[in-house]
Amino acid sequence: MENNDRIKEVIGIDLGGTTIKVGRVGNEKIEEIAVSPTPKTYDAMVVVDAIVETISKVVTYNTSAIGIGIPSVVDVGKGIVYDVMNIPSWKKVPIKSLLEEKLKLPVFVNNDANCFAIGEKIYGEGKDFQHFVGVTLGTGLGAGIIQNGRLLKDANCGSGEFCVVPYRDSNYEDYCSSFFFGKYDTNGKELYEKMKNGDQDAKKIFDEFGFHLANLVKLIVASIDPQMVVFGGAISKSFELFKDAMFNEMMNFEYANSMKKLVVRVSSIENQGIYGAAALCY
Template structure:
């Protein structure tokens, strides 16, 4: 395999060349959220040009937005107001004469885990990204399920308490509910700060409730956590499982495995996995 993987993030865009399941080089540029759609497309073109070789067979792209997967049209990218409707697949295929596959970042995450990480060999997986947001990528019967509008797995938008799950099960909980930066909270917890641990206990309770919703809706055999908050798993794990203890179907709960991604470059690998998945399914 020799492909290009692209991660269009909130503050930067990264383009990697991936050969035989390993990242061999990465080019990065910061994103100006006030940039025009064409300026950002030109940034992406430049980074691809830095990485592409004649041996590259295809390009995979993960974006934090809703995607028309078949047409390769990207809609309403978070933190980039100018990207309302961008036919990115058509543009890049014309520029580089390579097949281009695009999907949202949560779907790329779960595919990355399926092909490169903890979900290898599993046929039913929910990949939960717990970062600045909260969303899931879903695999059923060994196939990625995006839904007809690329909206499947948007569990963060489900109503919860006075708001939605995302406000209680992502880094937003620490910032908005507790008034503390997630990185600072993690540092305090590592120093055995009791107040920090109590915040993580509360967070774990909310996350456990969200996982029950995921189990009732999707019944996966494996849940894999991604996103920056996953690094604090040791601090919210016990409260999370305690919150899940009243799940109605005990046998399903006993068969469930919950684990944490160990892939630091999962966004880029996940984008590359779009290419692998297309070959596998077709």
């Protein structure tokens, strides 16, 4: 088999404040994963070197590109990230040029929510949709927008930042992420266990979460009008516990036909961060 005929292999990097997860993806599946702790340091280059070292564990001669998803504001064109969440040393890091210099491969950078959306387009629930929004429900709230089959290009990598939109006494992130459960001094996992045991207070909390999430979906439909919304992130694994309350409130919307046509799904992809980052290469 000639080199040009080989299945394209790419590297996907899911960078977080605790771990660096790197996967080599080929033939639409992860072939190998390496995981390293994210160094706790005020030297930005120590973190860069840790990423390079982790990549070295999975890269092969057939690797053609690298994608990296980072929880931050990103200058996509220049590959510069700013004020990365939970990595204090990364205030302004030209990660694209740094990795390209060290690894001699093209590098593509975007924020983690955008990576989730494009990952769903390439590998997941978005394969059959041209217009959809991927929403991550976890420690925070994020979203990426796919229009005409591609990640929406914008001026400052800020499209889909519904987390900062004012809502009630705060913003949507405070009501549609783990911050919401923190108001009750609990978390989604604890509530899940309580609800399985018939705890009605736990059910009320999940119902309230579903109500707020429905209002987020209304905002998305009113501003983006997608064919589908797909949820990912840790909280999405409890979708069955809040979906009824969410769907009930979604129907309380001025444009009823648009809401009836909307498809709502939950991602089935494991290692979403790796697949999403790898998808940037395409």
